[in-house]
Amino acid sequence: MNRTPAFVATSSDAPLTLQTIQRRDLRPHDVSIDVTFCGVCHSDLHEIHRTGNKPLVPGHEFVGTVNAIGTDVTRFRIGDAVAVGNIVDSCGACAMCLAGQENYCVAFPTLTYGGNDRVDGTVTQGAYASTYVADEKFVYPLPESLDPAGVAPLMCAGITVWEPLVHWNAGPGATVGVVGLGGLGHLAVKFAHALGAKVVLFTTSAQKAANASELGVDEIVISTDPQAMTDQHNQLDLIVDTASAPHDLTPYIRALALDGTLVSLGALGSMQFDPMALLIGRKSLASAGSGGTKGTQAMLDFAGEHGITADVEVLPARDVNIALERLERNDVRFRFVLDMREM
Ligand SMILES: [Zn+2]
Numbered sequence: 644m645n646r647t648p649a650f651v652a653t654s655s656d657a658p659l660t661l662q663t664i665q666r667r668d669l670r671p672h673d674v675s676i677d678v679t680f681c682g683v684c685h686s687d688l689h690e691i692h693r694t695g696n697k698p699l700v701p702g703h704e705f706v707g708t709v710n711a712i713g714t715d716v717t718r719f720r721i722g723d724a725v726a727v728g729n730i731v732d733s734c735g736a737c738a739m740c741l742a743g744q745e746n747y748c749v750a751f752p753t754l755t756y757g758g759n760d761r762v763d764g765t766v767t768q769g770a771y772a773s774t775y776v777a778d779e780k781f782v783y784p785l786p787e788s789l790d791p792a793g794v795a796p797l798m799c800a801g802i803t804v805w806e807p808l809v810h811w812n813a814g815p816g817a818t819v820g821v822v823g824l825g826g827l828g829h830l831a832v833k834f835a836h837a838l839g840a841k842v843v844l845f846t847t848s849a850q851k852a853a854n855a856s857e858l859g860v861d862e863i864v865i866s867t868d869p870q871a872m873t874d875q876h877n878q879l880d881l882i883v884d885t886a887s888a889p890h891d892l893t894p895y896i897r898a899l900a901l902d903g904t905l906v907s908l909g910a911l912g913s914m915q916f917d918p919m920a921l922l923i924g925r926k927s928l929a930s931a932g933s934g935g936t937k938g939t940q941a942m943l944d945f946a947g948e949h950g951i952t953a954d955v956e957v958l959p960a961r962d963v964n965i966a967l968e969r970l971e972r973n974d975v976r977f978r979f980v981l982d983m984r985e986m
């Protein structure tokens with residue numbers, strides 16, 4: 644076993660504390676990674692505040708450097724720069740896995756933290772830590788041209804918006820709406836713009852969208868303005884809704900063009916809409932979550948080619964509780980990333 648410093652949540656309401664945890668000995672296909680940057684995801688907050696899952700080390704979007712490899716590793720060498728997202732294993736045999744959509748594995752994918760290791764049954768612990776150990780299949784080469792800190796959030800927030808954008812054909816000639824300009828939303832804007840789509844941002848706050856055009860937004864719609872929303876009726880081919888607060892989906896369904904699709908990513912617990920809005924224009928309501936190995940690699944290749952990273956605020960890892968507290972009150976633009984070398 645290898646010991647590694649990590650920030651541990653020991654209860655649902657106490658600050659994380661720096662402790663030492665164990666990482667498994669390397670299996671033949673494992674790589675051990677010195678974590679450099681780890682993004683702070685809304686899921687981390689959610690899992691910290693949940694009861695019954697402690698002790699817990701959060702962190703499931705990170706980059707780092709390979710420091711050791713198992714005997715049968717073929718894809719990486721010591722010293723390689725790599726990235727890991729929120730899935731580190733899956734059954735490998737179901738239809739979802741065979742399609743490269745391990746995120747939908749029918750036997751449930753092994754999550755990067757809070758999951759159950761498929762070999763020894765231990766609970767996985769995340770990358771708010773100095774090192775991480777994972778099977779090479781779920782480890783990706785870090786695109787050389789990109790700032791590593793800005794790549795970390797691509798591994799969860801980025802892939803979550805990338806897969807629906809690509810699946811529903813965001814590209815030249817398409818008009819794509821993005822609801823919300825947070826961690827997911829700002830990456831949806833960047834990817835949709837780079838894919839060649841016209842990008843319409845729906846936001847409650849004109850102030851928040853002040854620099855939206857620099858991200859790739861072509862048009863801003865203030866969603867609290869009923870006339871502005873009416874003006875969008877039947878205009879959009881695809882809408883990626885990243886807003887997490889409960890809200891009525893009907894105005895966005897009405898904003899879809901014929902055969903358009905609204906992909907709800909943020910507010911699944913409280914979906915409300917008028918079904919008649921779907922009927923008029925043969926519209927679809929859909930959802931998606933995270934991504935598989937195939938999509939993640941494609942996203943990283945695209946990000947490398949187009950110079951796309953998340954806009955991040957980097958904090959030393961020792962400020963992890965400040966980052967979590969600021970994220971809680973939405974004081975972030977657009978993602979916190981922890982420098983794990985600064986514990
Ligand atoms: Zn996440």
Ligand SMILES: [Zn+2]
Nearest residue numbers: 734737740748
């Ligand atoms: Zn599977």
